[in-house]
């Protein structure tokens with residue numbers, strides 16, 4: 379992984395406290411003397427693989443791959459669509475305007491953002507924020523699948539149509555997928571789909587439904 383990307387990834391995963399900052403001449407890596415869980419080590423290796431991935435052309439046009447961020451032992455996994463401009467610049471998910479609304483949704487659940495884990499279906503930004511193409515989703519979703527396998531969250535919140543359709547292998551519109559409990563079949567993890575925060579910024583009247591989805595999610599988890 380490129381050095382700058384490693385630091386971003388480690389910051390996102392709150393690995394900072396484990397990283398040796400005294401060895402500026404060496405690539406940053408988790409300090410071998412410290413006690414990283416095997417999940418954290420494997421997430422780091424997966425992030426490095428994603429950073430090198432050129433399985434689709436987005437690997438050439440993006441600035442940073444955006445692997446994901448949060449606690450490796452989180453109960454809640456939020457999955458969005460793809461990085462936008464700000465995420466591409468910083469290498470972290472949901473750090474733009476939609477991210478501010480996602481933070482508010484997380485607070486409404488009584489959680490801190492760093493108690494959750496946040497990832498996207500696509501790890502690289504589609505140019506000009508266009509919709510992901512089918513072949514991009516197909517070539518990237520193996521990374522998310524492995525990420526979920528490592529994280530083993532207790533609940534997945536799919537944010538918007540792309541995340542919901544990709545995780546549920548469905549072509550139904552988000553309006554039909556939201557509002558009920560599903561399973562992420564490969565690992566039998568409960569999943570609730572809701573509207574994407576960027577859509578809610580454009581259509582604030584739909585926030586009521588999103589809040590009802592979050593209440594449902596809390597019930598599913600308890």
Ligand code: URA
Nearest residue numbers: 458459460461471472
């Ligand atoms: N929208 C997404 O779907 N993901 C991000 O990380 C940011 C905006």
